[in-house]
Amino acid sequence: MKTTLKQIGIILLFSGVISFLANSVHPRKIPWVQDWSNQVEAKAKAQKINVISLAVALDKFQAADTVFIDARPEAEYAKGHIPGALSIPIQSLEEQFPVIGSLIDSGRDLVIYCRNRDCDDSLLLATELQTMGASTLVLYIDGFDLWKKYGGATSSSPADSEDTVPPAQGIDP
Amino acid sequence: MTRDQKTYRLAYWIASFIIAVTLLSGYHKILYPADFALSVYRFHLLPDMLVNSSALYFLWLEVVCGLCLLFFPRFRVAALWIALVLLVIFTGAIGINLIRGTAFSCGCFSNSPAARPMDWLSVARNGALMALVGLALCGFKHSR
Numbered sequence: 001m002k003t004t005l006k007q008i009g010i011i012l013l014f015s016g017v018i019s020f021l022a023n024s025v026h027p028r029k030i031p032w033v034q035d036w037s038n039q040v041e042a043k044a045k046a047q048k049i050n051v052i053s054l055a056v057a058l059d060k061f062q063a064a065d066t067v068f069i070d071a072r073p074e075a076e077y078a079k080g081h082i083p084g085a086l087s088i089p090i091q092s093l094e095e096q097f098p099v100i101g102s103l104i105d106s107g108r109d110l111v112i113y114c115r116n117r118d119c120d121d122s123l124l125l126a127t128e129l130q131t132m133g134a135s136t137l138v139l140y141i142d143g144f145d146l147w148k149k150y151g152g153a154t155s156s157s158p159a160d161s162e163d164t165v166p167p168a169q170g171i172d173p
Numbered sequence: 174m175t176r177d178q179k180t181y182r183l184a185y186w187i188a189s190f191i192i193a194v195t196l197l198s199g200y201h202k203i204l205y206p207a208d209f210a211l212s213v214y215r216f217h218l219l220p221d222m223l224v225n226s227s228a229l230y231f232l233w234l235e236v237v238c239g240l241c242l243l244f245f246p247r248f249r250v251a252a253l254w255i256a257l258v259l260l261v262i263f264t265g266a267i268g269i270n271l272i273r274g275t276a277f278s279c280g281c282f283s284n285s286p287a288a289r290p291m292d293w294l295s296v297a298r299n300g301a302l303m304a305l306v307g308l309a310l311c312g313f314k315h316s317r
Contacts, residue, residue: 004250004251004254007247007248007250007251008251008254008255010248010251011234011237011238011241011248011251011252011255012234012255014237015230015233015234015237016230016233018233018237019229019230019232019233019234022203022229022233023206023229026206028204028205028206028207029206030206030207030210030225030228030229031225032225032226032229033222033225033226034210034221034224034225035221036214036221036224037221039214041215045217050276051276052276053276053277053278053286053290054286054287055278055286055287055288055289055290056276056290058287138276142286146286150285150286150287
């Protein structure tokens with residue numbers, strides 16, 4: 001038993017040394033201490049907004065009662081977005097009040113997204129919607145960039161940005 | 174073949190399986206440490222200042238245990254004990270997050286954002302691995 005404890009100590013110590021050395025020379029090395037509170041995800045958690053990953057967003061995309069909301073500027077939305085997503089850039093929030101009102105009243109699940117994990121427009125929009133009474137919203141944190149990279153469906157059709165709540169997706173009559 | 178030899182052989186094969194699992198689980202974490210740190214952060218169990226250092230330490234501890242099982246027979250029992258403790262810690266962390274209702278992958282075998290979120294199957298898988306580690310430990314102990 002004493003020998004095993006000694007060997008455990010050696011493995012623990014060696015792992016510490018090798019992790020230090022490996023991280024020093026690693027091409028993708030990370031800082032030993034990082035302030036995670038600056039991350040959009042951490043801010044969302046602090047505001048009690050649920051955050052979802054790409055896998056869950058892809059599942060929700062198939063659900064009939066989910067509306068995706070694109071918080072990026074109009075120009076980025078026009079280049080490509082998640083099919084059926086509404087464009088509500090945070091800069092033009094006031095113009096979209098009628099749409100937002102009908103969205104909240106519809107009681108459908110709202111999935112708000114932005115460009116990537118560092119883009120906080122979606123968080124700002126989620127906060128506004130939460131203040132306005134939306135209780136079924138989640139923040140898709142990985143954003144449109146990863147959605148596209150991992151083969152999620154995309155669209156550049158401007159028809160999606162009509163001033164109405166989009167119809168349910170993924171259901172064939 | 175004596176009973177002790179049979180027990181040792183069984184423990185050896187189980188240990189080989191555990192080597193494969195630890196190395197398979199460790200290599201993508203070594204290649205992309207930032208992604209693994211994000212997975213550790215998403216468990217929300219450690220203070221921010223300990224997230225990166227714990228991620229870096231645990232990923233190498235896992236790989237070093239796998240290498241000890243593979244190349245250093247004298248260290249096998251010690252490596253298995255560490256693997257068992259790591260599995261208990263990871264399984265506990267997954268269980269806590271499932272109760273909290275997380276929507277993220279555990280980062281156990283993949284860094285991909287498209288990886289399935291953790292579920293009770295992850296707990297069952299870890300439970301099975303713990304049982305195997307326990308069996309290997311018993312096997313090596315009896316064959317000494």
